[in-house]
């Protein structure tokens with residue numbers, strides 16, 4: 410039964426994602442887009458290129474976003490949300506600037522943006538906002554009237570993001586051999602980032618080292634582990650670990666790496682492990698290579714039974730969560746704030762990133778925050 414929730418003042422939703430190559434010839438230009446000005450060593454780039462070539466030069470991320478788009482449109486249609494959903498990427502076609510230009514030419518003036526990144530940090534939040542600012546600057550230079558873009562709040566602790574993760578962990582545990590199941594550790598994983606970036610990822614009340622990025626992941630891990638215990642009656646030991654480290658070897662990044670962690674678990678006599686990639690929204694290349702290929706091979710070499718639980722992907726509960734975030738923000742923008750869903754201890758995040766949060770090494774304009782140069 411369509412309920413026609415009020416989504417005014419918005420006239421469109423923009424799904425903003427990372428983008429990925431769709432064939433071998435795309436790999437190098439894609440990596441050049443990602444790493445422009447980021448100081449990534451050549452050796453690391455060669456290695457990462459190989460991850461993509463192993464899968465025919467195709468990242469699954471674009472197809473996953475097409476499926477998510479379908480899920481969002483279906484959810485909106487079923488609930489009477491009459492808002493078009495468009496898609497643009499930071500690093501590959503369809504490029505953000507091209508999508509935004511088309512949206513403006515189609516007459517959209519007030520656009521809600523959902524980024525496929527659930528947490529705070531420069532890479533996970535401000536960099537998307539910088540790309541929005543760049544796109545707006547390009548459109549302004551072309552003489553177009555700029556729309557207002559609002560980024561929907563971080564959703565790492567939204568039940569529509571967390572509950573599918575819990576179900577995935579339960580399914581992975583059930584898939585382990587019975588004799589090792591109850592002793593299995595849960596290894597929650599996310600993208601490693603430089604310690605300096607983690608420490609400036611926003612204030613996290615009561616949390617020392619790591620700032621908001623680490624605190625948010627720990628909050629989700631706690632909720633998932635507790636829900637698993639509630640369901641199975643078994644307390645699985647858990648840890649938050651990291652993957653996909655990049656950058657220069659001399660720069661400190663968040664540790665331990667998942668592969669080192671598997672060795673420690675094995676050394677300590679853990680009978681099995683479920684790897685839970687809470688840091689990602691879909692099973693893209695960081696999951697397919699770093700976990701399903703590299704870490705899975707490491708576990709096999711150790712003789713450690715391992716499973717990898719799914720990311721949220723296009724789960725209908727996630728699509729419903731996006732609608733909830735959109736309706737919630739629309740209400741706030743109309744001056745009629747309503748309940749904001751969140752699990753865990755941190756509570757719902759801010760709508761507007763505060764001035765100077767998640768700073769870049771070299772300051773650049775960022776849209777959709779308190780320090781946005783755009784209205």
Ligand SMILES: CC1=C(CCC(=O)O)c2cc3nc(cc4[nH]c(cc5[nH]c(cc1n2)c(C)c5CCC(=O)O)c(CCC(=O)O)c4C)C(CCC(=O)O)=C3C
Nearest residue numbers: 427429447457468470525526532533600602655693694695
């Ligand atoms: C926090 C975070 C997320 C999660 C939030 C979000 O989802 O946005 C994320 C996602 C992703 N990262 C991705 C790919 C890459 N990330 C790289 C490099 C980097 N990522 C970083 C951080 C993050 N990355 C950082 C600090 C760097 C170092 C360079 C820099 O400081 O900017 C590089 C360069 C090579 C390398 O060094 O690994 C590649 C190819 C893909 C696409 C996968 C696909 O193709 O399926 C996705 C979804």
Ligand SMILES: [Fe+2]
Nearest residue numbers: 532600653695
């Ligand atoms: Fe990345």
